[in-house]
Amino acid sequence: MFLINQVIIFTVGASLASFAVLVGMRVPAQASVIFPRSYCDHCSQTLAVEDLVPVLSYFINGGHSRCCRQPLSFLYFIFEFIGGSSALIIYYILVESYRPELAWQLLLTSFFGIIFTVSDLQTFTLPNSVMKFFLLFSFLYQLLFYGSDIGWTTLGSLGLFSVLLALYIMKPGSLGAGDVKLMVVFSLLYGLTETILIVFLASGLGILFFIFSLVIRRGKSLKKLPFGVFLFFSAGVILLLDSVFLSFF
Numbered sequence: 229m230f231l232i233n234q235v236i237i238f239t240v241g242a243s244l245a246s247f248a249v250l251v252g253m254r255v256p257a258q259a260s261v262i263f264p265r266s267y268c269d270h271c272s273q274t275l276a277v278e279d280l281v282p283v284l285s286y287f288i289n290g291g292h293s294r295c296c297r298q299p300l301s302f303l304y305f306i307f308e309f310i311g312g313s314s315a316l317i318i319y320y321i322l323v324e325s326y327r328p329e330l331a332w333q334l335l336l337t338s339f340f341g342i343i344f345t346v347s348d349l350q351t352f353t354l355p356n357s358v359m360k361f362f363l364l365f366s367f368l369y370q371l372l373f374y375g376s377d378i379g380w381t382t383l384g385s386l387g388l389f390s391v392l393l394a395l396y397i398m399k400p401g402s403l404g405a406g407d408v409k410l411m412v413v414f415s416l417l418y419g420l421t422e423t424i425l426i427v428f429l430a431s432g433l434g435i436l437f438f439i440f441s442l443v444i445r446r447g448k449s450l451k452k453l454p455f456g457v458f459l460f461f462s463a464g465v466i467l468l469l470d471s472v473f474l475s476f477f
């Protein structure tokens with residue numbers, strides 16, 4: 229029975245992640261996230277139920293679509309795996325160390341992180357329609373767990389917003405509008421200190437990635453960097469460190 233629970237939790241997480249990937253692909257393309265049902269990226273045929281089993285379908289079909297035998301993006305597999313693992317970690321955080329505030333942070337981070345990562349990788353945008361939901365959920369999170377400080381937190385977020393906005397206006401191109409909004413939402417979800425830590429880590433990783441890409445591409449520099457991806461990755465790393473280290477104390 230022990231393993232069955234784990235498999236169910238992993239599958240639920242991976243399915244949620246699979247939905248997040250779909251949202252991340254369809255929203256920037258202005259397509260509905262509900263209709264049509266999932267279809268093949270290559271021949272547009274509607275996928276059967278057995279093609280939609282997270283992670284497993286990818287392996288059973290050897291990384292190819294069943295309808296037209298075209299290679300499937302490895303990204304699906306990666307995101308489903310991340311979603312499933314996050315669900316397991318959330319489960320343990322709730323059951324073993326009972327820290328619901330961390331569990332909620334991890335849930336919102338992985339779900340919105342996958343949507344924004346897919347969108348940022350494909351179009352270099354973080355869609356406003358999704359950002360509104362992320363803002364709403366982060367605000368509710370803050371209200372639910374740290375309601376008595378909501379005034380101060382909101383003030384802190386507005387302060388951060390003015391600093392970033394000033395930077396955005398004075399140095400055009402240094403920051404994307406989406407990145408500014410994302411950092412402000414982060415300050416509601418993680419608090420100001422944690423957000424600054426995340427931004428530092430993301431910038432460091434971004435610079436490393438940029439240098440690495442220069443070497444790989446023999447000196448041709450990238451025109452744009454999907455900074456939202458680095459922000460979410462860093463948030464994930466810091467949350468994981470939080471859940472691992474704090475569980476020892």
Ligand SMILES: [Zn+2]
Nearest residue numbers: 268271295296
């Ligand atoms: Zn196909």
